[in-house]
Amino acid sequence: MIHRVLPTEKASRIMNVSRGGRPPSPAMMIAAPLPDDVSVSFEFFPPKSDAAAETLWNAIKRLEPLNPAYVSVTYGAGGTTRERTHNTVTRIANETAMPPAAHLTCVGATREEVDAVAQSYWDTGVRHIVALRGDPPADASQYVPHPGGYDYASDLVTGLKNIGDFEISVAAYPESHPEAQSAEADLDNLKEKIDAGANRAITQFFFDPEVFLRFLDRARAAGITIPIVPGILPVTNFTQTAKFAKMCGTNVPYWMHTDEDPESRKLVAASVAAEQCRVLHANGINAFHFYTMNKADLCYAICHVMGVRAPAASQL
Numbered sequence: 001m002i003h004r005v006l007p008t009e010k011a012s013r014i015m016n017v018s019r020g021g022r023p024p025s026p027a028m029m030i031a032a033p034l035p036d037d038v039s040v041s042f043e044f045f046p047p048k049s050d051a052a053a054e055t056l057w058n059a060i061k062r063l064e065p066l067n068p069a070y071v072s073v074t075y076g077a078g079g080t081t082r083e084r085t086h087n088t089v090t091r092i093a094n095e096t097a098m099p100p101a102a103h104l105t106c107v108g109a110t111r112e113e114v115d116a117v118a119q120s121y122w123d124t125g126v127r128h129i130v131a132l133r134g135d136p137p138a139d140a141s142q143y144v145p146h147p148g149g150y151d152y153a154s155d156l157v158t159g160l161k162n163i164g165d166f167e168i169s170v171a172a173y174p175e176s177h178p179e180a181q182s183a184e185a186d187l188d189n190l191k192e193k194i195d196a197g198a199n200r201a202i203t204q205f206f207f208d209p210e211v212f213l214r215f216l217d218r219a220r221a222a223g224i225t226i227p228i229v230p231g232i233l234p235v236t237n238f239t240q241t242a243k244f245a246k247m248c249g250t251n252v253p254y255w256m257h258t259d260e261d262p263e264s265r266k267l268v269a270a271s272v273a274a275e276q277c278r279v280l281h282a283n284g285i286n287a288f289h290f291y292t293m294n295k296a297d298l299c300y301a302i303c304h305v306m307g308v309r310a311p312a313a314s315q316l
Contacts, residue, residue, distance in 0.1 A: 046084035062296035065310030105134025205233035
């Protein structure tokens with residue numbers, strides 16, 4: 001069982017000062033960077049236009065000096081972004097120092113087609129795959145395995161390991177996948193992916209650190225020992241986030257909604273995400289995966305607050 005460290009207790013440890021019984025203010029809790037054991041990774045999605053491609057690449061180059069452990073590129077529902085995902089992953093591999101992780105799903109392709117994509121990644125030196133079942137196409141009400149394809153993520157993991165010794169990340173759901181029959185069944189599904197060869201689980205986004213910590217407790221009690229990395233989403237568009245959350249079973253506190261100007265929303269988003277990371281770190285978590293929405297500024301600022309910073313020369 002993980003010992004819970006509350007935000008005020010955590011801040012006292014970090015600041016190493018006595019407040020005479022008074023809890024530190026939120027501003028002071030965010031003031032001191034975390035220790036040097038923190039690692040970060042970032043998720044991007046492939047662009048749909050030349051203008052979007054330029055925005056994405058600017059974000060990638062902005063975050064590169066933070067030396068992320070890896071950066072992942074998503075795969076659209078039904079495999080709709082297959083070529084754009086591959087092109088983005090290849091460019092990251094060729095033009096940056098960041099290790100790319102390519103998303104790959106079971107949807108909309110035969111095993112032979114999926115294997116060919118995986119083989120092309122292996123041949124170009126990409127060694128990290130995020131293996132997912134995938135979302136059904138927009139015109140489908142529910143997921144149906146493709147005839148001749150991989151049925152589920154655990155099957156995909158097995159297939160990838162037959163192609164090469166990929167590093168494989170899989171998805172985990174602190175609040176359970178919306179299609180899971182129960183929280184226990186959802187954990188069993190995660191265990192199947194791990195037994196097939198997954199090296200790491202990255203969670204869906206969440207907003208209450210206790211939700212993640214309880215999930216981690218249950219996973220460890222079930223014998224799951226691989227790293228489970230929390231997914232962090234800085235929220236600047238409440239309506240869009242609520243839509244995403246409904247699809248993946250995540251609870252979004254209504255207090256996060258704000259009608260203030262965009263700059264105020266950014267400040268709230270950065271503060272909330274940074275405090276999430278601090279509470280988690282105080283409870284033993286030292287790796288964080290950020291859903292960037294192809295924008296760098298908020299993630300860069302949050303990492304700066306956490307003490308994950310670019311070398312001085314890179315900030316000029």
